[in-house]
Amino acid sequence: MKKMKFYIFILFLSIFTSGILTAQITPEFEIGAKGVVSGNLNINSEESNAVSDFSDTQLLLGLKQKLYNSWRSDFVVGFQFPDANSNLGQVYFNNVFIKVEDQKNIFKIGRSTALTILNEFPTLRDDDAMKFIYTLNPFSNGDNTERDQYANVLEYTRIVKQRILVSLHGENFYNNSSPDDFKLNSMGFALQYKIPESQKWNRNFLQDIGISFNNYFTNNNSIESSLKYLIFSTTLNLKPDPVNFIDFKFQSIYNFGLDEVTNIADYSDYTRSKSTSLFGMIRYIKQKYERLDYQISVGAGYRTFTDTDTDQLIFVGNAFYRLGENFDIGVQYRYIKNNGIAKTLFGESENRVQLAFVYSFDKIFNKQFDDRNSILNLEHKYIK
């Protein structure tokens, strides 16, 4: 609550003072919205069925303008509706950050997604394969997924030759045992090769590849005894065709674990145990009349814990059909199997079927300048 007040204070302060000190420059403003509403049927699960589950529905507002000397700034505020049992209240502000960037540098500060995941998988909701695709927050009690996905971040990225991103980042992840602690409790770096969005479909094989190394300071900010993660991620084009497009996304996470954690007694041990996760999804996208028509994805993941006889398995399959611009209907099936101690923590297995409507919208109004990754800026000289 304190933090919320702080953000609102900053928001009002910036609006108020900018009005006093100078003539207003009307920025670009971006509105992003995603509405996900599903009916959930859970079999063999502790979670109840749901008539209408609208978690992960979110709204994002971004204000962007040119600064002096070719720099640009971005102020983003966004919130989402978390799971009902998340202990986060009705609304969670998942994005409140300022970004300052030029052609080759990006600085980001505020609450945002952390660089503890390097890929985006085509699941109905971002957290559908949570335990397999994120490095889990070792300071969390596991009540919700938002505190694994989002953190108060301080991030710098250098872009080399349009495609190579080198990032240094530090985070303050929410700490359940010390909720008022806003100190840095995580650091890491990432190296990624990424094809710009507009060119992804026509690359022969490689869309992106990257590694990331992360430290969670679980022991008095000591790097030597910190919890370390190594992430590897890639996306490969199996059929680079605009009408029938197939790609394969894969990510593996190696958790070096803490030496003192040799048994998994609770969620904290679960996040701090030595483990390896593998997750991959194949996606087929059909385009008709230069518009998206439907998409089918199947994926599977496996997580094993070295020091205990524990492993987990996941299978996800989904299909989305475009009913109209921005609007899809979809169905997703997910199966999770837990063995060993994971069975005690999360139940033996779960079958979940979801029928969903998804509305997604992202538009920039009052446009004034181009994006770094536009074809014009990429192929016909960047305009500052």
Added chain:
Amino acid sequence: MKRRDFLTTGAVSTAGMVFFPGNLLSNTAKTENKKRLVQPLAYKMNDGWKEFELYIDIHIHEPAPGYKYHTLAFNDMIPGPEIRVKAGDKVRVKFINKTDLNHTIHWHGMYVPWRMDGVPFVTQLPVMPKNTFIYEFVAEPEGTHFYHCHWGTLMHMQAGMFGSLIVENDDDPVKKRFPYTREYTLVYSSHDTNYVRDEMNGMLERMKQRSYLMKQGRFNHEQWAVFDNKEQLEQSIENGYLPPYATNRRSNSELPQANWFTVNGKSYPSTPYLFIKEKENIRVRLINAGAETHNLHLHGHDFWMVADDGVPLEHPWKRNTVPLAPGKTYDIIIEGKNRGIWTFHDHDVRKVTNNGLYPGGNLLALVYDDLPEDELIITKHSGNPMLNPNAGKKGMKMDMKSGEKNNMKNMLFGDDKLPKIALDE
């Protein structure tokens, strides 16, 4: 940022003015002005044909200092180079498309054979990426005309795909009645640079996909939105094809709204000057290659309307404001009868703006190059008694202390000389 840079920036934003040291009457100014005029396109003679070459490519354009955007341009310039021929000449234009977009060239106002008229899917197929098309025609009728792309016209024309085409008549009735030696071509346009950028990015993305499918022989009429007849279109709609106009792909707020207004591709303070001498006639060819009407008004003079759409007028008439509608060309004769520096601009002053800020746009000046330099001195000829003790009738002389005189110097905003360039009034 260095402290010095900061102070400079601060001074600009406080005073709202930028001073350009140039003297309009100097030779340097005249040489520099040539870059602001349309550039002639050279030709080669080949078996009785005048052969020209035009290519189109993506270009970074700077309509005024400090603002750049991606656009299309013939031969890397906006407007495209001027094609100037004699009536009756046989003209061959080799058009090379260097972009990944489709284009054609339409010869506006010309009596070309219909298969040379440049209308895609009516008189020809579009000139595809990296393709060439040879246009051939006999130059007629005489007068001021222009050429422009006729593919995606809404975007491609405001993106800069236009240029002047002048067909000269050796027995020109205008020249007979108003003898002149100097003439100017002014090509007007208006641009929504944000729309241009967005559309170009979108089209380039789509064209990459289309080219890929075309190479594989998988591109069909529905994907290209091109149909042999109405029945075929209706059949496609039955099968699930949605015409682009059937969905709200572009809301009203996204329709092009021009934010830059140019003359010869430039906006004030980069617009060209029209030089004239006392007792001299100059001919000015006005072309509107944009989609907005420009109500052009000349200060301190009337001018003769001598040609309309290239057609010489039997009975020229005088006026000082002319509405130059989209697609129109007018020829005017200005007589050097009132020496000075006179602005010539759109009287719809929303178009005398750059990115919404006045002054800018198509504001330009008629400059007497035989104007005595003495007349440029502010304090000698100002009507402000505080600047010029001899202003107005005698007896208005103001007594000032020395400190106040220094303050007066500051009010000159730089040198004691006109004209200046003010960017924020």
